[in-house]
Amino acid sequence: MLATVLVATVLPARGVGATVASTATTVAVAVLFFLYGARIAPREAWAGARHWRLHVLVMLSTFALFPLLAFAAQLLRPAVLTPELYQGLVFLCVVPSTVQSSIAFTSIAGGNVPAAIFTASLSNVAGVVLTPLLAALMLTGTGTMTFSPAAIGEIVLQLVVPFAAGQALRPWIGAWMQRRRRVLGLVDRGSILLVVYTAFSAGVVAGIWHRISTGRLLALAAVLAVLLTVVLVATALAGRLLGFSWPDRITAIFCGSKKSMATGLPMAAVLFSPQVVGLIVLPLMLFHQLQLIVCAALARRWGAAGTTPA
Template sequence: MPNPLAVARDLLNRSPVDGFILAILAAVIIAAFLPARGTAADLLDWVVTVAIAALFFLYGTRLHPREALEGLKHWRLHTTILTFTFVVFPILGLAIRPVVEPIVGEDLYNGLLYLCLVPSTVQSSIAFTSIARGNVPGAIVSASASNIIGVFLTPLLVVALMTTTSGVQIDGTSVLKIVAQILVPFIVGQLARPWVGGFFGRHAKVTKLADRGSIVLVVYSAFSEGVREGIWSVVDAGQIIAVAVISLILVSVMLVVTRWVPRRLGFDRGDTIAIQFCGTKKSLATGLPMATVLFAGSTVGLIVLPLMIFHQIQLILCSWLATRYGREAETAAAHA
């Protein structure tokens, strides 16, 4: 008789839906029916804080100073990627407001605008650039720099561009919390790299588990708070579908723009790929903990929902695109 666990694992491996996406959906469903309350909610907040700090510590241990030095030399590449992340995306987020807000409502529009203000992803940007045979050192530095700069720039952009019905809760204390939760562990990871970098390099599954597990925890925590504050009483299936369609359009537009502009600026194939994948991605790992600090109550759940949807769509599209680029590179190499 076949092992049920083995059968389930085999079905997941064959499923066209990534297991990480299923885990996030499961976290949302569990939070909808069994949200953390009281002492459990307080304990969960502490666990999430530790998990996010551990995640960015691991990010710090993975960035080799030699890679950073090599990548830093290419300032045009990094300037272009940061411009897409923190200038073009926010402008696009503001531009869609007249059309989008009447469809999805103020809170979900603010969620769409918020996702336009968060930094690029680290792990998936680098992974997709590598799969596509792009400039990996450049992607490593740009994605990491995006997150470090975003610790300070994203809250400033939120204050400058966003308004919510419950108000943006941000002051010096909020920025310090974000720095303590994200930037400080990253720096500690860099300092500890000579002693622990090799261990985590040999045990990549530990980093992957921490990466995905921390995000699932944050999703459950954010939606638990949203459920306690009545999130599902103010959003319906039509709004969620609309957010998904808008996110698909946003990702598609940015993928086209981040390929067309670098070519016109004279970047080679490897740099163009790094710009495309780093310049179109938005970080769930950084954006969620920032949102829990910057916003409160039901607003958190509504604001992180578009980021979650956008994140899954960008993973699917970029995965397909990176695989195609990689095959093109292999074919070109075979005929060279």
């Protein structure tokens, strides 16, 4: 990911190359959401669906607590966060939870894996609709995003239609996809890297690195660390107050505190103009790395302990 950003900084796509990259990104986004739709099977995770209070907690954390914290972060602009970085923070806070890493960390820590599968899948299915709506609600009027009928149509065509097609075809192609996980994983990662390259190429051409200093980057990293800490503590306390078992609390903590870069980056490419999308996705990319480091450490610690921590 960092190498892709470096390549885009040194060799950004310009002119015809930018047009080709933009078209390829549009196709890649559609392919990604088709694959997501074909993979996510909430019915297979039905064993975890009965934990409705856990799922409500994760959904509220993902689509209510995070946006409320982003709203409160208005106090940090412009002294700490530039307008673009604040808008990126808002976008980070409205994307859905991760699927793969949430489930993996839940499993390592000894959490409720069936519930994690269901709630992470539910978050991503809901995010196809909720993320654009929340982004529009919180960012319309900033000049970086518009929510016109044409924009709605573009979102539907690039995100919802491929996702729905994947869901519809899953009974016929699900087994085929299971046999080709490695190849499809390469398609996933390649598509995301293409989105990153296109976004940062447009940003470099528009001069984004001249609009952000090292100090601002460090300040952003500090803000993201505080954001992750607050959500981790909030989900842990909520699970305790609701009387969840320790495995259910693990699931709530990991699924409720994560944000999906794999889903968020393609969405950003659809929702925002090329001139600003590079800065918009920067908070999400940094938060993704931070959450992986912190949650991996927590998962190993709790998995090794094997019991509820004091």
